[in-house]
Amino acid sequence: MDTPTTFPPFAVTAEIDADADESISHYPADKKRSAVLPLLHIIQRNFGFISKDATLWVAEKLGLEPMQVHEVVSFYPGLREHAPGKYHFRVCRTLSCAMAGSAELMDRLCELTGIDRSQSDSHHNPIAVSPCGQWSVEFAECLASCGTGPVCMVNDDFHEEIPADKAQELLNQYKA
Amino acid sequence: MSDIQYLPGKEPHPCEYRMIFKNIDRAGWDPSIDCYLNDGGYEQLKKAIKMEPQAITNEVKASGLRGRGGAGFPTGVKWGFIPPNNTKPVYLICNCDESEPGTFKDRYIVHQDPHQLLEGMIISCFAVGAHTAYIYMREEFPEAATIMEKAIEEARAKNLVGNDVLGSGFDLEIYIHRGAGAYICGEETGLIESLEGKRPYPRIKPPYFPAALGLYMAPTIVNNVESLCHVKHIIEMGGGGYAQLGVARNTGTRILCVSGDVQKPGYYEVEVGKITMGELLNDVCGGPKEGRTFKACIPGGSSAKILRCDESFTIGQGDAEQSLSFFDIPMDFDTIAACGSMAGSGGVIVIDDSRKISWILNNLNSFYAHESCGQCTPCREGSMWMKKISDRIVGGHATPDDIQTLEDVAYQIDGRTVCAFGEASSWPVEAIISKFRDELTAETSEDNDDLSEEAKIQLQFISQ
Known part of the structure; x- marks a missing residue:
């Protein structure tokens, strides 16, 4: 993980603490564990991924064992344990998008950003980051827009009908 | 309803009955x-x-x-x-x-x-x-x-x-x-x-x-x-x-989501059972792509069993027995179930003759291998094995025996898991093998080494 990262290191601010308390209030007072995912989302949104320190903070905040938080972090594909690029591309890999050319889109994105996906696999190391740390890619399973494939997400933005020859156009919207 | 205008190019098909999707793509509409x-x-x-x-x-x-x-x-x-x-x-x-x-x-x-x-x-x-x-x-x-x-x-x-x-x-x-x-x-x-x-x-x-x-x-x-x-x-x-609305025991409207190899993929809200597969694919979705013919169709989300477009089905019993071609199937819950598949979530994935069925199978197996939660052994292990075997078929390294092994693995998953994921992951495999066995077998060869790379490593240890 020597890639430069564009995210700040984990540190709890008053705002983050207040956001966390607000999320916890959505669940019964004796069921704070339910707020694990919301708290992890707050952390990932602010710091790019879930660090060990962040896991410990969530555990303490909710009165859980750290393992109870880590087992959630390590399960969900949507939660990351390493920093992605400043712009993280999730390309849908599943059937309808694959038929529409999502593998070609992924190849083209990697080519244009200098990303090497050869060490990535779907389970343990799904994310590949560019040497500059600005870009990262990942195959996602069905993004629920099968009629307009290939589709991809860039951070929180959703893009549909992006065949490989539109990859450069898409990247231009997110100039580093 | 008639005074509702839709955005240009997003107008509903005349055979649609827009109720749930009344406001989708509606001109002048916003979510406020x-x-x-x-x-x-x-x-x-x-x-x-x-x-x-x-x-x-x-x-x-x-x-x-x-x-x-x-x-x-x-x-x-x-x-x-x-x-x-x-x-x-x-x-x-x-x-x-x-x-x-x-x-x-x-x-x-x-x-x-x-x-x-x-x-x-x-x-x-x-x-x-x-x-x-x-x-x-x-x-x-x-x-x-x-x-x-x-x-x-x-x-x-x-x-x-x-x-x-x-x-x-x-x-x-x-x-x-x-x-x-x-x-x-x-x-x-x-x-x-x-x-x-x-x-x-x-x-x-x-x-x-x-x-x-x-x-x-x-x-x-x-x-x-x-x-x-x-x-x-x-x-x-x-x-x-x-x-x-709809037909007996299959009431109301439902939204059919069509994707894959058709001219006009998209969402279509219709009365349940009032439209046939043929009307949906040929009339509403504009038929197959230029120069292509329909080969197969997954009628209700990827977990539903695949249907061949040249298949015919005998459903009902006694006097009610009737024969249906694929294109005659009404889009309701019960008839699709009687044809051996399911209406599921309404996701219709269409596959034309340009696609190898092994590639379709491998894509689905990759999905289920990735998404198995890992709680039940038959599903956790089986979904990975199924992917490995279909990887071999797609890669041209499979032997004819692999098809049988794949089928055996699938039948050892369904019915043996806590949730329906076991069926969801094994039904596509079971159906694709039963309906496209010849095509899959044609991609295998007796000449291929019947040992996987892992099996070879394993042998080094057990043959000592």
């Missing part, structure tokens, strides 16, 4: 509460909140509404499973984890018409006595989460959510709970575990039927987005009126 109220929004809530809760459930039962998430279970019957002597809080969860490959309907409702969902949810909560409801929304819908949050706040400002809804004395809070990219969270008990802050390992039924032992071991109703929207229309039309 003012726009919804100007169109008669929340009138059905005002009507329902004056009814007896049991009377609402009775209307939903009378409507014959079947769940639109995949299983097709009658919604009103599900509501009726809450134990009558219950003293615990009741929860309602809207399943917006839309993740069955081929399905893309809920996305449009939560992005473009959030108040229709809220109105359906509030009525449903009132009917089942839930004072807390969660919308479990998949993480990949960040924009929709923002839109729904805003819609809830707008509804609160109009006293449609919160304490004493419309002065009725009924209190209700609705929260958004975002998932984190796991397909298994669409399974209702997995979803509940996820909402409790755990890994989403599904619970075994019985005894954990959510309506009796759900969220926090309290009665919980989990309904799909589309199902909850239908409730609003059932109140408007009355259960009996609603049941006039």
